[in-house]
Amino acid sequence: MTRVSTNDEFTDYLTLVDIHAGDVPPETKSVTDRALSWIRNHILVLIMVALPTSLATIYYIAIASDQYVSETRFVVRSPNRNAAGLLSGFLQSTGFVRAQDDSYVVMEFIESRAASGDLAAHSNLREVLSRPEADFLARFPSLWSKPTEEALFEHYLDFVTIETDSGGGVTTLRVRAFRPEDAQMLAQALLDRAEMLINRLNDRARQDAVRFARIEVTDSEKRLGDLQKSLTDFRNKVAMIDPSKQSTAMFEMIAKLSDDVAQSKAQLASLMQQTPQSPQIQAMRSSIDAKEQQIIEERARIVGDDASMAPLIAEYEQLLLQRELGMRMLESSATSLENAKLEAQRQQLYLERIVSPNRPDYAMYPKRIKSILMVLALCFAAFWIIRFFRNQIYDHSET
DSSP, rough: OOOOOOOOEEEEEEEEHHHHHHOOOOOHHHHHHHHHHHHHTTHHHIIIIIIIHHHHHIIIIIOOOOOOOEEEEEEEEETTTTSSSSHHHHHHTTOOOHHHHHHHHHHHHSSSSSHHHHHHSSOOOOHTOOOOOHHHHHHSSHHHHHSSSHHHHHHHHHHEEEEEOOOOOOEEEEEEESHHHHHHOOOHHHHHHHHHHHHHHHHHHHHHHHHHHHHHHHHHHHHHHHHHHHHHHHHHTTTOOOHHHHHHHHHHHHHHHHHHHHHHHHHHHHHHHHHOOHHHHHHHHHHHHHHHHHHHHHHHHHHTTSSSSHHHHHHHHOOOOOOOOHHHHHHHHHHHHHHHHHHHHHTTOOEEEEEEOOOSSSSOOOOOOHHHHHHHHHHHHHHHHHHHHHHHHHHHHHH
């Protein structure tokens, strides 16, 4: 087998190509050139506007799956908060007012990983977000994510919307799903978890308030018990129940002895006037001296050195005063405990449902026409920005 590769054969090939090219009509040739020229001139708008918009149109019209929305509205109320706004005024007239700060707590919980994890564990969140009706972009897991907890949480946030009206205090929760019963079920589950959160907050506040009051009562009881023991030890040490009463008896004895001395002195003076030589005078004088000496000794037992009754009475009265203060503190602590229990009951939060989760009749998402127009507008904006910078670069390069 021989191979021929001469210049004559190459010349014959070029001649044949020219003959076939000459067979193409001039009209067709000009139309093709114009089309290619138009495409070259508009390549940027075709890539940045026409192609993305066409893909978005195909997706939203032919591929995007329907999504149903279940909506519920509620308010977190508290009996001891000030009301503001028209709705809050109505709520206050019915016996409760809104608690807006706690509404934000509910919002943070619903938008947390704890809520998505709870729904995944008890409400089949993974199955709900991966229904067969879902398209490849909206289904979980998506094309660019893995079936992890973090990816599930991010996907969950795309299907849950919650907002609070700062004026009226009403919180609106919207949940999307690929089936109407799934949307209603998830909304109901989130509402139930929010109520459980409010109950936990109530229990914690009640337990803290009552716990501190109980600690105060226990401390007061212990303090009073220690004071009572000190008082008992003192009585055992001095061998008397009440030094004050003992001193009172001693004062009565001194008073009686003083009366006896006064009477004896009067009798002695009368006897000395009537019978100065009477032998009874000496006996009466001895009796008076003995009584006066006893008065001096009794007074020394009451007041005098450290062994007298005065320091014992002072110590005893100090113990009585401390016991009285301890009893009052115990009574005050017991009253505080009862007040804490009542206040804990009065300060409870309530999640009041204004609108229960509904079962949607028709799909509200996706907003097909709106989404297509949004893609078109964004693409045009990006196109004009790129075109502007390109023209600026060309102008600077020419100069």
